[in-house]
Amino acid sequence: MRLALLIPLLLLPLFGVLWFHPFGFAPEAWRLFLIFMGTIVLVVSQTLSILAASILALSLALLSGTMDPQAAYSGFDEGFILLIVVAFLISRAVVKSGLGKRIALQIIKRFGGSTLGLGYSMVAADLLIAPAFPSNTARSGVLYPILHALCHDSGSKVTDGSRKKMGAYLMMTSMSGLAISSALWLSAMAANPVGAAIAAQQGVQITFASWLLYALLPVGCSFALMPYLLHRIFPPQITQTPQAPLRAQEELRHMGPISRNERITLAVFVTMVALWALSEGLGIDKTAVAFGGLGVLMATRIFTLEDLRHEGEALGTFIWFAILYGISAELNRLGFIGEIGEGISALFSGLPWFWVYLLLVSAYVLIHYLFVSQTAHLLALFGVFLHVGLQAGVPGELLAMMLLFATNFSAVITPQGSSSNLLFAGSGYLEAGEIYRFGGIVTALYTGLFLTVGTAWIWVLM
């Protein structure tokens, strides 16, 4: 029997017993919580994919009468979830048009003369293209091929034992960079807007602009220190890479002048980003802007029905996202998260809010060891942790932002901590043990910087 089956089989009787013992909670809320936690267990134990687990959870919640259909399907017409789905499709157009690659190459051409410079340039490229890539996984798919070609052509290969010449360092740096590029923009990671919506449910408003402002300094410091730190503790054997800017230039020449498709995609993007930035003032719907962008990309045949055919993953993401969001929203509506939060916050009673803040954020980061997906982590714990902090008097905006940042910067704590790690972890340039070690150190660096510099910065701006 597969090991993955053991955990759920052992837990099934426990699930059955708990189902009928709600410990004083309202039975429906308690059972929905059990279904939700059961889903997380199935996913974390790798028994089922998050999609299969969510679908079964929804079905169980509905057929057992724990949830009514209207609440269960309510996630599917949430504008911000539709925004993610549309943005998924748009990101394919960016890849297909070559625009993402061109921007990255431009940066490498300018700043890639040494391995350290190359590390910085990869992360900088990532930081700059990030707002246009609401899926950090999709973004990793743009950066990785360029990075892989660079390593390979610089004579650092997996097959001949030269992986540490520069490849291992660059892979580790770029993977760690994704964790902070995702933290910089509200639109740089699929679950960020979900987190913002959950925060709004608890009365904390987060906008595209406020997110960026709060993130600027701590992400800036992390960006300044991370490639350098890795260069010291995980040094590449080659430190000078005069060929990288040339290679980028060559690739750019090979790409030729900016194509019709790139130009249209660029225009669509600039318009979309401008409209998103102005959407609050103009009173226009962000999702409608995204739909409009996608519509133009389809009408101009940059994104075709043939391209769409291969985007089943976007549908899968849409489905499990909407399902888990619906369950989470219902748990919140039933007051369950509030009750749990009050229970935990009783543990902290008497502690000054600043200690509660530090304990919550640190615990939130460490607990990411248990999670395979940033989104699952956020869905399971962000709402509860935020609620506990609010009860203890922690300023809402400070705590919400820090937990959302932590959702991103803790991504490299394990190889499976984010789907955006997978290309790097599977490249052969990095061993799992190295990722655990250096990913842990990088996460410690990020946590330290965000809790000190980040806290002070947000405090001043609030």
Place this chain on the structure above:
Amino acid sequence: MRLALLIPLLLLPLFGVLWFHPFGFAPEAWRLFLIFMGTIVLVVSQTLSILAASILALSLALLSGTMDPQAAYSGFDEGFILLIVVAFLISRAVVKSGLGKRIALQIIKRFGGSTLGLGYSMVAADLLIAPAFPSNTARSGVLYPILHALCHDSGSKVTDGSRKKMGAYLMMTSMSGLAISSALWLSAMAANPVGAAIAAQQGVQITFASWLLYALLPVGCSFALMPYLLHRIFPPQITQTPQAPLRAQEELRHMGPISRNERITLAVFVTMVALWALSEGLGIDKTAVAFGGLGVLMATRIFTLEDLRHEGEALGTFIWFAILYGISAELNRLGFIGEIGEGISALFSGLPWFWVYLLLVSAYVLIHYLFVSQTAHLLALFGVFLHVGLQAGVPGELLAMMLLFATNFSAVITPQGSSSNLLFAGSGYLEAGEIYRFGGIVTALYTGLFLTVGTAWIWVLM
């Protein structure tokens, strides 16, 4: 300039003028109607895909303030639309598991000894597997490969000029069969449940069971006559096919005993159909049943994430469906369809309701010449025609059922009348002119049978 661009460019100024002249209608309702009709024009003129057109329509409706986001996205959390999406995915599992093919082969093995018998057996197979295939396009994908192999191995080929030996007849018959198999079951065509939902908006309740009951006799008569009629007017050169049952038997032997995946898929299906049939009595949600079935198929690895990756089309269908449904629902909510309907019904004032009924159904069938998709036809006209008939005193259930049947049986009136025609029309066995001619005759047969036998039957049962 492409011809397809001419129509919208010519219509654009007209659109602009009409936008500001609502002819006494409420401006928002009028503009939403213009957006909706503009979408249909773009699709019918083949300027844009229905997905691209719908996305642009949604964006325009939102950014112009014609619709608010909540109404615009309301289609996305409609249970019956989610049911279609899930059923799309489930139908892939039926194809992948081989279950659909096995059922079809069993029927051919028994009844396929002559070309006429083969024609009947293909249509019978189609009728029987139809309730499990909510996409008639997917169903055509199951039937066509079997049919194509049969024609080919019977010595009727496209390449050597022997297409009329039996291939042309069988292709025409099978394609015409899809039009009535889709009419037999509520779950046999993607837009059928949409139609039922629109009917419900106007107070006409249609269930899985009532649909089947009303369809039984007219579909039965159509099934009895259509293959025979085509055999007379479009005769195959070979009429005896002793090899067909053998071939089916051989293929069945080749398939071996029923596999684990087929067995599970079959069990899931029987359970799903049983629960669907009992859902009203048990008070359970049909979509939850479908989600449960998909969850089991995923947990048993019959439908995998890799399979999902290629199901982007399901996402596309979900999006344009939900968008157009949302617009249609909003038009209805604003009272616009009612006003239009009253205008048209004024033309019929004084006519007895039976004449109104005949005129509406006949017009509905003929107008399918203008439509590329059954769904677009239904979305554009079903609600209005039903409303007009109700105003004129036509019994609601009779008219609703007949228009829904007509949405299906008019599918073969042109080669592009339904996406389920495309495989047959593109097979090389049929010329477009033949499809127009014999498709027109078959549609006339269906219309006659449904209006006489069908009307009497529904009248008796109502």
